[in-house]
Amino acid sequence: MTRLAVLGSPIAHSKSPDIHSAAYRSLGLDWGYERFELTEPELAAFLGSRGPDWRGFSLTMPLKAEALALADEVDETARVTGAVNTLLLTGSGSERQLSGFNTDVAGIVNSLAEHGVREAANVCILGGGATAASAIMAAAALGAQAVTVAVRTPAKAEGLHRQAEAAGLALRIVPLGDAxxxxxxxxxxxxTLPGGSDTGLVFDAELIGRVALYDVAYAPWPSALGAQWQAAGGQLISGLGMLLHQALVQVRIFVAGDPFAPLPDEAAVFRAMTAAALSNPVKG
Incomplete structure (x- = not known):
């Protein structure tokens, strides 16, 4: 049996096994998809010990930068963002190769489009980790000209200037309190903050009424920030959509080796993935 898995820490809450398993069932493939709790120092040894039955891996925090370093080749999106969230294993023995991809950008853009958000001239990003780099590229795809990243420690986010420059964006980094x-x-x-984070930020109803919040977190749901949008009736978009759309691109990679190759009856595959994600909702 072909084997796949999601890797990261923490990983117990991940819905990826449900979503991917539904996709392979829909495609008529007898493939298994597991989860493994791993930190950065453990990743290289784990990958090196996988047998020929392994096809690939989904990577979540905190492994995306380490996966980039370990990949034999990466796609352009992964190179620019500095983050790999998908590893494809091909070949065998001395010819075995790890190819790295970033499907997070497509996940953000496609899930926003699903909710009618297709353009934004100015975008504010909260958090400065690996997903923030993908959010910067997604902002560029929405036609943004300027992006502000608000983080707890601005000095630690200076590396994001490289992604913004590559995307042709003006980037400003400010303390989280200036968000x-x-x-x-x-x-x-x-x-892009973890779902359990409480920033202490309180947004007024007027702003919530006119600015959509795309919260990449989906567990717990809603996040403390998302709860403000819910209470005020603002447009709140869950990161579950990002998870689904980026996973669809991962399935393309695992099945065909190509993130742009549509799956057979892809609409039905995506419906099966969505049903699996919603069958056991994550609650806060």
Missing amino acids: LAAASESQLIIS
Whole structure:
């Protein structure tokens, strides 16, 4: 049996096994998809010990940068973002190769489009980790000209300037406490903060009413930030959509080796993935 898995820490909450398993059942493939709790120092040894029955891996935090370093080749999106969230294993023995991809950008863009958000001239991103780099590229795809990243420690996010420059964006990095002012100038807020984070930020109802919040977290749901949008009736978009759309591209990679090759009856595959994600909702 062909084997796949999602790797990261923490990983117990991940819905990827449900979503991917539904996709392979829909495609008539007897493939198994597991989960493994791993940290960065453990990744190389884990990958090196996998047998010929392994096809690939989904990577979540904190492994995306380490996966980039371990890949034999990477796609352009992974190179620019500095983050690999998908590894494809091909060949065998001395010819075995790890190819790295970033499907997070497509996941963000496609899930936003699903909710009618197809453009934003100014975007505010909360958090400065690996997903923030993908959010910057997604902002560029939405036609943004300027992006503000609000983080707890601005000095640690300076590396994001490289992604912004590659995407042709003007980037400003500010302390998280300045997010309220930055968001007031934006058409879209993308939160890349962990779902359990409480920033202490309180957004006013007027801003919530006119600026959509795309919260990449989906567990617990809603996040503390998302709860503010829910209470005020603002447009709140869950990261579950990102998970589904990026997973669809991962399935393309695992099945065909190509992120752009549509799957047989792809619409039916995506419906099966969505049903699996919604069958056991994550609650806060």
